[in-house]
Amino acid sequence: MVVDLKESREKIDKIDREITRLFEERMEVANDVAAYKRSTGKKVYDPEREQQKLDTLRGYASTEFNETAVEDLFRQIMSISRKYQYQKLGPGAATIPFQQVDALDVDEDTRVVYFGERGAFSEQAMLEYFGDRITAFNKTTFRDVIETVANGEAKYGVVPIENTSTGSITDIYDLLVEHDITIVAEHVVKVEQALLGVPGAKTEDIKEVYSHPQGLLQCAPFLEEHGIQGIEYASTAGAAKKVAEEKEKTHGAIASTRAAEVFGLDVLQERINYQSTNFTRFIIISNQKVFLKDANKISVAFEVKHVPGALYNMLANFYYNEMNLTKIESRPLHGKKWEYRFFVDLEGNLNESAVENALATMHECASNLKVLGNFETK
Ligand SMILES: C=C(O[C@@H]1C=C(C(=O)O)C=C[C@H]1O)C(=O)O
Numbered sequence: 001m002v003v004d005l006k007e008s009r010e011k012i013d014k015i016d017r018e019i020t021r022l023f024e025e026r027m028e029v030a031n032d033v034a035a036y037k038r039s040t041g042k043k044v045y046d047p048e049r050e051q052q053k054l055d056t057l058r059g060y061a062s063t064e065f066n067e068t069a070v071e072d073l074f075r076q077i078m079s080i081s082r083k084y085q086y087q088k089l090g091p092g093a094a095t096i097p098f099q100q101v102d103a104l105d106v107d108e109d110t111r112v113v114y115f116g117e118r119g120a121f122s123e124q125a126m127l128e129y130f131g132d133r134i135t136a137f138n139k140t141t142f143r144d145v146i147e148t149v150a151n152g153e154a155k156y157g158v159v160p161i162e163n164t165s166t167g168s169i170t171d172i173y174d175l176l177v178e179h180d181i182t183i184v185a186e187h188v189v190k191v192e193q194a195l196l197g198v199p200g201a202k203t204e205d206i207k208e209v210y211s212h213p214q215g216l217l218q219c220a221p222f223l224e225e226h227g228i229q230g231i232e233y234a235s236t237a238g239a240a241k242k243v244a245e246e247k248e249k250t251h252g253a254i255a256s257t258r259a260a261e262v263f264g265l266d267v268l269q270e271r272i273n274y275q276s277t278n279f280t281r282f283i284i285i286s287n288q289k290v291f292l293k294d295a296n297k298i299s300v301a302f303e304v305k306h307v308p309g310a311l312y313n314m315l316a317n318f319y320y321n322e323m324n325l326t327k328i329e330s331r332p333l334h335g336k337k338w339e340y341r342f343f344v345d346l347e348g349n350l351n352e353s354a355v356e357n358a359l360a361t362m363h364e365c366a367s368n369l370k371v372l373g374n375f376e377t378k
Contacts, residue, residue, distance in 0.1 A: 023077070026077070026081070027080075027081065027084060030081040030084055030085055031084070031085075031088060033081075033085065034084070034085040034088040034089060035088075037085065037089070038088075038089055044082050044085045044086055044089065044357075044360065045082060045360045045361060045364065047364045050078050053074065053078070054071050054074060054075070057070050057071065057074050058070060058071055075313070075316065075320075076316070076320055079316075079317070079320040079321070079357070079361060080320065082357050082360070082361065083320070083321060083353065083354055083357040086353040086354075086356050086357045086360075087353045096350050096356065096359060096371065097289055098182075098289045098290065098291050098350050098371065098374065099288075099289060099290050099291075100290070100291055100292070100293055100350070100351065101290045101291070101292060101293075102292075102293065103292070104156070104184060104185070104284075104286075104290075104292070105155070106130060106133075106134060106156075107133070107134075108133050108134065108135065109135055110130075110134045110135060110155050110156070111134075111135045111136075111137065111153065111154040111155055111156075112126055112130060112134045112135065112136050112137075112154060112155065112156045112157070112158065113136075113137055113138065113139055113145050113148045113149065113153075113154035113156075113157045113158070114126045114136065114137075114138050114139075114145070114157070114158040114159075115138070115139065115140075115141075115142060115145045115157075115158065115159045115160065116138060116140065116235045116237055116238070117138060117140070117235055117237035117238050117240075117241055117259075118138065118237060118259075118262045119237040119240060119241075119255065119256060119258045119259030119260075119261070119262035119263065120138070120235060120236065120237040120256075120259070121160070121189055121191055121236070121256060121280060121282075122158050122159060122160060122282060123136070123138070123158075123237075123258070124189055124256065124258055125158050125160075125187045125189045125280075125282035126158040126282075128187060128189065129158070129185065129187040129282075129284060130156075137154070140234075140235075140238075142159055142169075142171050142172055142175055143175060145157045145158075145159050146159070146175045146176075146178075146179050146181060146285070147179065149179075149181055149285050149286065149287055150179040150180060150181050150287055151287075152287055155286065156184070156284055156285065156286050157181075157284070157285045157286075158187075158282055158283070158284055158285075159172055159282065159283060159285070160172070160280050160281070160282050161173075161186075161281055161282065161283045162280070162281040163191070163214070163278075163279070163280045163281075164277055164278060164279045164280075165214075165217075165218065165275055165278055166214060168329050170329075170331060172283075173301075173329060173331050173343050174331055176285075176301070176372055177301050177341065177368075177370055177372075180287065181285045181286065181287050182285065182286050182287070182288065182289050182290070182372065182373045183283045183284070183285055183299055183372050183373030183375055184284050184285065184286045184288075184290060184291070184292070184373060184375055185283070185284035185292070185375045185376065186281055186282065186283050186284065186297075186375055186376070186377055187281075187282045187284065188279050188280070188281050188282070188378075189279065189280050189282060190278070190279055191218075191256075191273070191278045191279060191280050192256070192257075192270065192271050192273065192278070193211075193215055193218055193219050193236070193254050193255070193256070193271070193272055193273040193278075194254070194255065194256065194257050194260065194267050194268075194269060194270045194271070194272060195209065195219075195222070195252050195253075195254060195267070195268045195269040195272050196240055196243065196252060196253045196254070196255055196259065196260045196263075196265040196266065196267060196268065197243070197249070197251070197252045197253075197265060197266055197268045198243065198244070198247055198248065198249055198251075198265060198266070199264065199265070199266050200249075200266070201249045201252070201266060201268060202268065203226060203268045203269055204226075205249050205250055206226070206228050206250060206251070206252040206268065207228065207229065207250040207251075208228065208229045208230075208231055208250065208251050208252070209223065209228050209229070209230055209231065209239075209251070209252040209253060209254055210231050210232075210233040210239035210242055210243060210251070210252075210253050210254075211230065211231075211232070211233055211236050211239045211253060211254035211255065212232070212233060212234070212235050212236045212238075212239070213232050214236075215236045215239070215254040215255065216230040216232065216254065218254075218273040218274065218275065218278060219254050219272045219273050219274065220274070221274045222269075222272040222273075222274070228252070230254075233253075236253070236254060236255035236256065236259065237255055237256070237259045237262070239253040239254065239255055240253040240255040240259035240260065240262070240263045240265055241259075241263050243263075243265060244263035244264055244265055252268065253265070254272070257270060283373075283375075284375075285373075291349075291350055291373065291374035291375065292375065292376055293349075293351075294376050295349050295350070295374040295375050295376050296347060296348065296349060296376055296377060297326070297345055297346070297347060297348075297374070297375055297376070297377040298323075298345070298346045298347075298348050298349075298350065298355065298371065298373070298374045299343065299344070299345050299346075299371075299372040299373050299374075299375075300343070300344050300346070300362070300369065300370065300371050300372060301341055301342065301343050301344075301368070301369070301370045301372055302314065302341070302342055302344075302362065302366035302367070302368060302369040302370070303333065303339075303340075303341050303342070303366060303367045303368050304342070304365070304366050304367070305367075306339055310365075311342070313365050314342075314362065314365045314366050315344075317358045317361045317362050317365065318344075318346055318358060320358075321354040321355070321357050321358040322354055323346045323347060323348050323354060323355065323358055324346065324347040325344060325345070325346055326345045326346065326347060327343075327344065327345035328342060328343070328344050328345075329342070329343040329344075330342050330343070331343065341368075343372075346358075348374075349374060350371075350374045359371070
């Protein structure tokens, strides 16, 4: 005979009430443990003890399904217990080698390196973020920008990391883990492409345009409509420079209106990109591990073992600590076939106990965990 639903639910209600009572009793004990740890300076997280507990509890389960389920359940319970302990201990319980600052250290002598040529969108991002009271210079490859910051030749660097139309700029992700640098800020630029030509030229004169492949793609309908041939070039601002040097009336460039100013070109037509929501996110990097007090996004990189559940357990740290995951990206690990490094963006500030808790546990679940930065996103 089938048991009545009402009857089953009443049973479940009773069991759940008992589980809640026991859970609260357990948390009371965790409070005692926190007090003990505070007085002895012992670390909150004890992975050996947790592993022993999981093994023992699995042994109590009567089916294979329940073995996994019990492990899953107690991973969560212990994570919550740790989160509670970190809260009781207050900030600084987990050691994160980042220093909070009220503002970034910037003055007229501060050297800032940006990617690309003058007039590039990276330069625009830099000027919008820092203003012009800095000492700016450029490097034409991502690697050079990153190395210039890593070795201290520049205090800050500005590079693109993501575009709304084309996605992540993966080279930057790889370079971020290769060097000891930190993301200290981000800045989003609305990318508006313009048709530039030599002074006096008209749109009808243009037969060929130079631009970065992205620029050509973003303006493809315009080029087709006007019967203009697109030719790929290293960067948008570089294309503007080339057109200015050639002084050929039939040659144009797709670049920013700023590039026109820089290289003395005319803006023949503004906003020729067909997608109006064309934004690029730039990051400001530093070789100092600092974060601003209003920082609300954390970027981390990590690797996990090539075993079932490895990524699940890693991501569970965020869920258990109520950290909203806003982006995940994976990049191939060199020398390891079909294995990946993960890049995750999370909402949070390094001062929060939930974040400290998550990071302390993440260190145990992953290898080569690197906090790439904690910065403000608007
Ligand atoms: C409660 C403790 O702190 C942490 C939480 C645990 C738990 O909830 O069982 C176990 C080990 C520690 O990582 C403890 O050290 O016993």
